[in-house]
Amino acid sequence: MSKGRVTKESILSQAFDFASQNGLESLTVGELAKQCGMSKSGLFAHFNSKENLQIEVIEYAFRVFADRVIIPARELNSENIEQKLKAILDNWLGWNHSFQGSCMFLDAWKDNNNKSCPIQRVLQRSITVWIDYLNIQISKGIESGQFDSKLEPKQATFELYGLYLSAHLFYTIHGQQVSHDHFWHGVEQLLQRWKA
Template structure:
Protein backbone atom coordinates (compact mmCIF):
# COMPACT_ATOMS: atom_id res chain seq x y z
CA UNK A 1 0.00 0.00 0.00
CA UNK A 2 1.38 3.42 -0.98
CA UNK A 3 2.27 6.06 1.61
CA UNK A 4 -0.53 8.28 0.27
CA UNK A 5 -3.05 5.47 0.67
CA UNK A 6 -1.86 4.74 4.20
CA UNK A 7 -2.19 8.43 5.10
CA UNK A 8 -5.68 8.59 3.60
CA UNK A 9 -6.78 5.49 5.54
CA UNK A 10 -5.46 6.99 8.78
CA UNK A 11 -7.32 10.24 8.06
CA UNK A 12 -10.56 8.38 7.34
CA UNK A 13 -10.22 6.32 10.52
CA UNK A 14 -9.90 9.52 12.56
CA UNK A 15 -12.75 11.15 10.64
CA UNK A 16 -14.90 8.09 11.24
CA UNK A 17 -14.29 8.32 15.00
CA UNK A 18 -15.14 12.04 15.02
CA UNK A 19 -18.30 11.55 12.95
CA UNK A 20 -19.32 8.68 15.23
CA UNK A 21 -19.22 10.97 18.26
CA UNK A 22 -20.49 14.24 16.82
CA UNK A 23 -22.33 13.39 13.59
CA UNK A 24 -21.24 13.49 9.98
CA UNK A 25 -22.50 17.03 9.39
CA UNK A 26 -20.28 18.42 12.14
CA UNK A 27 -17.15 17.03 10.49
CA UNK A 28 -14.97 19.83 9.06
CA UNK A 29 -11.64 19.97 7.28
CA UNK A 30 -10.25 22.27 10.00
CA UNK A 31 -11.21 20.07 12.94
CA UNK A 32 -10.03 16.91 11.22
CA UNK A 33 -6.70 18.50 10.23
CA UNK A 34 -6.10 19.43 13.87
CA UNK A 35 -6.87 15.89 15.06
CA UNK A 36 -4.59 14.39 12.40
CA UNK A 37 -1.75 16.83 13.05
CA UNK A 38 -1.93 18.11 9.47
CA UNK A 39 -2.38 21.46 7.80
CA UNK A 40 -5.78 22.30 6.31
CA UNK A 41 -4.23 22.54 2.84
CA UNK A 42 -2.53 19.15 3.26
CA UNK A 43 -5.79 17.52 4.30
CA UNK A 44 -7.80 19.36 1.65
CA UNK A 45 -5.52 17.90 -1.03
CA UNK A 46 -6.85 14.43 -0.16
CA UNK A 47 -10.55 15.30 -0.54
CA UNK A 48 -10.94 18.74 -2.25
CA UNK A 49 -14.21 19.55 -0.43
CA UNK A 50 -16.15 18.91 2.77
CA UNK A 51 -18.75 16.96 0.80
CA UNK A 52 -16.12 14.65 -0.68
CA UNK A 53 -14.74 14.13 2.81
CA UNK A 54 -18.19 13.21 4.14
CA UNK A 55 -18.81 10.82 1.25
CA UNK A 56 -15.44 9.17 1.85
CA UNK A 57 -16.26 8.78 5.54
CA UNK A 58 -19.63 7.21 4.67
CA UNK A 59 -17.90 4.75 2.34
CA UNK A 60 -15.37 3.97 5.08
CA UNK A 61 -18.24 3.49 7.55
CA UNK A 62 -19.93 1.12 5.09
CA UNK A 63 -16.80 -1.03 4.89
CA UNK A 64 -16.53 -1.01 8.68
CA UNK A 65 -20.20 -1.99 8.93
CA UNK A 66 -19.62 -4.98 6.67
CA UNK A 67 -16.61 -6.10 8.69
CA UNK A 68 -18.35 -5.75 12.07
CA UNK A 69 -21.90 -6.79 11.20
CA UNK A 70 -22.08 -8.89 8.04
CA UNK A 71 -18.81 -10.82 7.76
CA UNK A 72 -18.99 -12.56 11.19
CA UNK A 73 -22.57 -13.68 10.49
CA UNK A 74 -21.74 -14.71 6.92
CA UNK A 75 -19.16 -17.13 8.30
CA UNK A 76 -22.01 -19.03 10.00
CA UNK A 77 -23.33 -20.19 6.62
CA UNK A 78 -26.94 -20.59 5.51
CA UNK A 79 -27.93 -23.87 7.14
CA UNK A 80 -29.62 -22.18 10.11
CA UNK A 81 -30.94 -18.85 8.89
CA UNK A 82 -32.66 -17.98 12.15
CA UNK A 83 -29.34 -18.34 14.01
CA UNK A 84 -27.60 -16.28 11.32
CA UNK A 85 -30.26 -13.55 11.51
CA UNK A 86 -29.92 -13.34 15.29
CA UNK A 87 -26.15 -12.99 14.92
CA UNK A 88 -26.65 -10.25 12.33
CA UNK A 89 -29.08 -8.42 14.62
CA UNK A 90 -26.76 -8.73 17.60
CA UNK A 91 -23.89 -7.35 15.53
CA UNK A 92 -26.18 -4.61 14.25
CA UNK A 93 -27.09 -3.49 17.76
CA UNK A 94 -23.41 -3.62 18.68
CA UNK A 95 -22.67 -1.34 15.74
CA UNK A 96 -25.34 1.07 16.94
CA UNK A 97 -24.14 1.07 20.55
CA UNK A 98 -20.51 1.59 19.51
CA UNK A 99 -21.62 5.09 18.51
CA UNK A 100 -23.14 5.96 21.88
CA UNK A 101 -26.43 4.50 20.71
CA UNK A 102 -26.56 6.66 17.62
CA UNK A 103 -26.22 4.97 14.22
CA UNK A 104 -24.09 7.08 11.90
CA UNK A 105 -26.23 6.22 8.87
CA UNK A 106 -29.45 7.25 10.60
CA UNK A 107 -27.89 10.45 11.90
CA UNK A 108 -26.60 11.34 8.44
CA UNK A 109 -30.05 10.61 7.01
CA UNK A 110 -31.63 13.09 9.44
CA UNK A 111 -29.00 15.70 8.62
CA UNK A 112 -29.27 15.40 4.83
CA UNK A 113 -32.84 14.13 4.37
CA UNK A 114 -35.02 15.76 1.75
CA UNK A 115 -32.20 16.68 -0.60
CA UNK A 116 -30.66 14.92 -3.60
CA UNK A 117 -27.02 15.73 -2.91
CA UNK A 118 -24.24 13.26 -3.77
CA UNK A 119 -23.98 12.50 -0.06
CA UNK A 120 -27.67 11.59 0.12
CA UNK A 121 -27.32 9.38 -2.97
CA UNK A 122 -24.46 7.43 -1.34
CA UNK A 123 -26.40 7.17 1.91
CA UNK A 124 -29.54 5.82 0.21
CA UNK A 125 -27.49 3.26 -1.69
CA UNK A 126 -25.74 2.14 1.51
CA UNK A 127 -28.99 1.60 3.39
CA UNK A 128 -30.67 -0.03 0.36
CA UNK A 129 -27.84 -2.60 0.10
CA UNK A 130 -28.27 -3.50 3.78
CA UNK A 131 -32.04 -3.83 3.44
CA UNK A 132 -31.57 -6.05 0.37
CA UNK A 133 -29.13 -8.22 2.31
CA UNK A 134 -31.58 -8.67 5.18
CA UNK A 135 -34.38 -9.49 2.73
CA UNK A 136 -32.21 -12.10 1.01
CA UNK A 137 -31.50 -13.80 4.36
CA UNK A 138 -35.24 -14.01 5.05
CA UNK A 139 -35.80 -15.41 1.54
CA UNK A 140 -33.18 -18.07 2.26
CA UNK A 141 -35.10 -18.99 5.40
CA UNK A 142 -38.21 -19.47 3.26
CA UNK A 143 -36.28 -21.53 0.71
CA UNK A 144 -34.83 -23.89 3.31
CA UNK A 145 -38.28 -24.22 4.93
CA UNK A 146 -37.36 -22.61 8.25
CA UNK A 147 -39.85 -19.83 7.55
CA UNK A 148 -43.39 -20.09 6.16
CA UNK A 149 -43.58 -20.28 2.39
CA UNK A 150 -46.26 -17.56 2.34
CA UNK A 151 -44.04 -15.13 4.30
CA UNK A 152 -43.51 -11.82 2.45
CA UNK A 153 -39.76 -11.28 2.82
CA UNK A 154 -39.90 -7.56 2.04
CA UNK A 155 -42.66 -6.97 4.59
CA UNK A 156 -40.72 -9.05 7.13
CA UNK A 157 -37.63 -6.91 6.52
CA UNK A 158 -39.73 -3.77 6.93
CA UNK A 159 -40.96 -4.98 10.33
CA UNK A 160 -37.48 -6.01 11.41
CA UNK A 161 -36.06 -2.62 10.49
CA UNK A 162 -38.91 -1.00 12.39
CA UNK A 163 -37.75 -2.78 15.54
CA UNK A 164 -34.23 -1.46 14.97
CA UNK A 165 -35.50 2.11 14.58
CA UNK A 166 -37.51 1.71 17.78
CA UNK A 167 -34.44 0.35 19.59
CA UNK A 168 -32.47 3.34 18.32
CA UNK A 169 -35.03 5.73 19.82
CA UNK A 170 -35.49 3.85 23.09
CA UNK A 171 -31.72 3.69 23.61
CA UNK A 172 -31.55 7.49 23.69
CA UNK A 173 -34.57 7.76 26.03
CA UNK A 174 -34.38 4.75 28.35
CA UNK A 175 -30.89 3.31 27.89
CA UNK A 176 -29.31 0.21 26.43
CA UNK A 177 -30.77 -2.47 28.72
CA UNK A 178 -34.43 -1.53 28.19
CA UNK A 179 -33.86 -0.90 24.49
CA UNK A 180 -32.31 -4.35 24.00
CA UNK A 181 -35.03 -6.05 26.05
CA UNK A 182 -37.81 -4.60 23.90
CA UNK A 183 -35.86 -5.24 20.70
CA UNK A 184 -35.26 -8.94 21.36
CA UNK A 185 -38.83 -9.49 22.56
CA UNK A 186 -40.01 -7.99 19.29
CA UNK A 187 -37.58 -10.10 17.26
CA UNK A 188 -38.72 -13.30 18.99
CA UNK A 189 -42.36 -12.41 18.32
CA UNK A 190 -41.58 -11.93 14.61
CA UNK A 191 -39.58 -15.15 14.38
CA UNK A 192 -42.37 -17.08 16.07
CA UNK A 193 -44.75 -15.80 13.42
CA UNK A 194 -42.29 -16.56 10.59
CA UNK A 195 -41.49 -20.14 11.58
CA UNK A 196 -43.02 -23.13 9.86
CA UNK A 197 -45.57 -24.68 12.19
CA UNK A 198 -44.31 -27.99 13.59
Protein backbone atom coordinates (compact mmCIF):
# COMPACT_ATOMS: atom_id res chain seq x y z
CA MET A 1 0.00 0.00 0.00
CA SER A 2 1.39 3.43 -0.96
CA LYS A 3 2.26 6.03 1.68
CA GLY A 4 -0.61 8.21 0.45
CA ARG A 5 -3.07 5.32 0.81
CA VAL A 6 -1.77 4.52 4.31
CA THR A 7 -2.26 8.16 5.30
CA LYS A 8 -5.76 8.20 3.88
CA GLU A 9 -6.70 4.97 5.68
CA SER A 10 -5.44 6.48 8.94
CA ILE A 11 -7.54 9.61 8.31
CA LEU A 12 -10.62 7.49 7.52
CA SER A 13 -10.10 5.48 10.70
CA GLN A 14 -10.07 8.67 12.78
CA ALA A 15 -13.02 10.06 10.81
CA PHE A 16 -14.95 6.83 11.47
CA ASP A 17 -14.25 7.08 15.22
CA PHE A 18 -15.33 10.72 15.27
CA ALA A 19 -18.52 10.11 13.26
CA SER A 20 -19.37 7.09 15.42
CA GLN A 21 -19.33 9.27 18.53
CA ASN A 22 -20.73 12.53 17.14
CA GLY A 23 -22.74 11.60 14.06
CA LEU A 24 -21.82 11.78 10.40
CA GLU A 25 -23.31 15.23 9.92
CA SER A 26 -20.89 16.71 12.47
CA LEU A 27 -17.93 15.42 10.47
CA THR A 28 -16.37 18.27 8.50
CA VAL A 29 -12.99 18.71 6.85
CA GLY A 30 -12.08 21.40 9.41
CA GLU A 31 -13.09 19.31 12.41
CA LEU A 32 -11.30 16.22 11.10
CA ALA A 33 -8.16 18.25 10.36
CA LYS A 34 -8.04 19.18 14.08
CA GLN A 35 -8.53 15.54 15.09
CA CYS A 36 -5.75 14.38 12.75
CA GLY A 37 -3.35 17.23 13.50
CA MET A 38 -3.29 18.22 9.83
CA SER A 39 -3.88 21.46 7.99
CA LYS A 40 -7.35 21.92 6.56
CA SER A 41 -5.90 22.30 3.06
CA GLY A 42 -3.79 19.14 3.46
CA LEU A 43 -6.83 17.13 4.47
CA PHE A 44 -9.01 18.73 1.80
CA ALA A 45 -6.56 17.47 -0.84
CA HIS A 46 -7.57 13.90 0.06
CA PHE A 47 -11.34 14.41 -0.31
CA ASN A 48 -12.07 17.73 -2.11
CA SER A 49 -15.38 18.25 -0.27
CA LYS A 50 -17.27 17.49 2.93
CA GLU A 51 -19.67 15.30 0.95
CA ASN A 52 -16.84 13.17 -0.49
CA LEU A 53 -15.36 12.84 2.99
CA GLN A 54 -18.67 11.61 4.41
CA ILE A 55 -19.20 9.19 1.52
CA GLU A 56 -15.75 7.68 1.99
CA VAL A 57 -16.35 7.36 5.73
CA ILE A 58 -19.58 5.44 5.07
CA GLU A 59 -17.73 3.13 2.68
CA TYR A 60 -14.95 2.69 5.25
CA ALA A 61 -17.56 2.00 7.96
CA PHE A 62 -19.11 -0.75 5.87
CA ARG A 63 -15.69 -2.38 5.45
CA VAL A 64 -15.28 -2.27 9.25
CA PHE A 65 -18.81 -3.66 9.60
CA ALA A 66 -17.96 -6.56 7.27
CA ASP A 67 -14.73 -7.25 9.22
CA ARG A 68 -16.56 -7.29 12.56
CA VAL A 69 -19.89 -8.85 11.63
CA ILE A 70 -19.78 -10.89 8.42
CA ILE A 71 -16.24 -12.27 8.10
CA PRO A 72 -16.02 -13.87 11.60
CA ALA A 73 -19.28 -15.73 10.92
CA ARG A 74 -18.04 -16.86 7.49
CA GLU A 75 -14.89 -18.23 9.10
CA LEU A 76 -16.99 -20.65 11.16
CA ASN A 77 -17.47 -22.69 7.96
CA SER A 78 -20.59 -24.09 9.58
CA GLU A 79 -23.23 -25.99 7.64
CA ASN A 80 -25.58 -25.27 10.53
CA ILE A 81 -27.38 -22.13 9.33
CA GLU A 82 -29.00 -21.47 12.71
CA GLN A 83 -25.58 -21.51 14.37
CA LYS A 84 -24.14 -19.25 11.67
CA LEU A 85 -27.06 -16.83 11.92
CA LYS A 86 -26.68 -16.63 15.70
CA ALA A 87 -22.99 -15.79 15.28
CA ILE A 88 -23.86 -13.12 12.71
CA LEU A 89 -26.56 -11.68 14.98
CA ASP A 90 -24.25 -11.69 18.00
CA ASN A 91 -21.67 -9.77 15.97
CA TRP A 92 -24.36 -7.41 14.66
CA LEU A 93 -25.65 -6.61 18.13
CA GLY A 94 -22.04 -6.18 19.27
CA TRP A 95 -21.59 -3.63 16.47
CA ASN A 96 -24.60 -1.73 17.78
CA HIS A 97 -23.44 -1.87 21.40
CA SER A 98 -19.90 -0.80 20.52
CA PHE A 99 -21.39 2.60 19.64
CA GLN A 100 -23.37 2.88 22.89
CA GLY A 101 -26.47 1.33 21.37
CA SER A 102 -26.31 3.45 18.26
CA CYS A 103 -25.65 2.46 14.66
CA MET A 104 -23.68 4.71 12.37
CA PHE A 105 -25.71 3.73 9.30
CA LEU A 106 -29.08 4.32 10.96
CA ASP A 107 -27.93 7.58 12.53
CA ALA A 108 -26.62 8.89 9.23
CA TRP A 109 -29.86 7.90 7.51
CA LYS A 110 -31.77 9.83 10.17
CA ASP A 111 -29.61 12.93 9.72
CA ASN A 112 -30.60 13.37 6.08
CA ASN A 113 -33.42 11.36 4.50
CA ASN A 114 -33.14 12.92 1.01
CA LYS A 115 -32.80 9.84 -1.22
CA SER A 116 -31.43 11.88 -4.12
CA CYS A 117 -28.44 12.86 -1.98
CA PRO A 118 -25.21 10.96 -2.88
CA ILE A 119 -24.60 10.22 0.81
CA GLN A 120 -28.04 8.63 1.13
CA ARG A 121 -27.48 6.56 -1.99
CA VAL A 122 -24.25 5.14 -0.55
CA LEU A 123 -26.01 4.42 2.75
CA GLN A 124 -28.87 2.71 0.95
CA ARG A 125 -26.45 0.61 -1.10
CA SER A 126 -24.55 -0.48 2.04
CA ILE A 127 -27.69 -1.40 3.98
CA THR A 128 -29.12 -3.20 0.94
CA VAL A 129 -25.98 -5.36 0.66
CA TRP A 130 -26.40 -6.31 4.32
CA ILE A 131 -30.13 -7.09 3.99
CA ASP A 132 -29.41 -9.20 0.90
CA TYR A 133 -26.73 -11.10 2.83
CA LEU A 134 -29.19 -11.92 5.63
CA ASN A 135 -31.77 -12.96 3.04
CA ILE A 136 -29.23 -15.33 1.41
CA GLN A 137 -28.44 -16.99 4.77
CA ILE A 138 -32.12 -17.59 5.49
CA SER A 139 -32.62 -18.93 1.96
CA LYS A 140 -29.74 -21.38 2.52
CA GLY A 141 -31.48 -22.55 5.69
CA ILE A 142 -34.64 -23.26 3.69
CA GLU A 143 -32.77 -24.98 0.84
CA SER A 144 -30.88 -27.22 3.28
CA GLY A 145 -34.10 -28.22 5.07
CA GLN A 146 -33.09 -26.52 8.33
CA PHE A 147 -35.96 -24.03 8.03
CA ASP A 148 -39.54 -24.63 6.94
CA SER A 149 -39.93 -24.76 3.16
CA LYS A 150 -42.90 -22.37 3.46
CA LEU A 151 -40.77 -19.68 5.10
CA GLU A 152 -40.56 -16.54 2.97
CA PRO A 153 -36.93 -15.27 3.19
CA LYS A 154 -37.69 -11.60 2.61
CA GLN A 155 -40.39 -11.56 5.28
CA ALA A 156 -38.09 -13.43 7.67
CA THR A 157 -35.33 -10.88 7.02
CA PHE A 158 -37.80 -8.05 7.59
CA GLU A 159 -38.77 -9.49 10.98
CA LEU A 160 -35.13 -10.04 11.93
CA TYR A 161 -34.24 -6.46 11.03
CA GLY A 162 -37.21 -5.30 13.09
CA LEU A 163 -35.67 -6.95 16.16
CA TYR A 164 -32.41 -5.11 15.51
CA LEU A 165 -34.19 -1.78 15.18
CA SER A 166 -36.06 -2.48 18.42
CA ALA A 167 -32.77 -3.35 20.15
CA HIS A 168 -31.36 -0.06 18.86
CA LEU A 169 -34.25 1.87 20.42
CA PHE A 170 -34.41 -0.11 23.67
CA TYR A 171 -30.69 0.39 24.26
CA THR A 172 -31.15 4.16 24.34
CA ILE A 173 -34.17 3.94 26.66
CA HIS A 174 -33.48 0.93 28.91
CA GLY A 175 -29.78 0.16 28.47
CA GLN A 176 -27.67 -2.64 27.05
CA GLN A 177 -28.84 -5.60 29.16
CA VAL A 178 -32.54 -5.05 28.54
CA SER A 179 -31.87 -4.50 24.84
CA HIS A 180 -29.75 -7.65 24.69
CA ASP A 181 -32.30 -9.82 26.53
CA HIS A 182 -35.28 -8.71 24.45
CA PHE A 183 -33.32 -9.11 21.21
CA TRP A 184 -32.28 -12.68 21.91
CA HIS A 185 -35.69 -13.68 23.24
CA GLY A 186 -37.17 -12.40 19.97
CA VAL A 187 -34.52 -14.19 17.88
CA GLU A 188 -35.20 -17.52 19.63
CA GLN A 189 -38.93 -17.15 19.01
CA LEU A 190 -38.32 -16.38 15.34
CA LEU A 191 -35.99 -19.34 14.87
CA GLN A 192 -38.46 -21.71 16.48
CA ARG A 193 -41.20 -20.45 14.18
CA TRP A 194 -38.91 -20.74 11.14
CA LYS A 195 -38.29 -24.42 11.93
CA ALA A 196 -41.98 -25.26 12.51
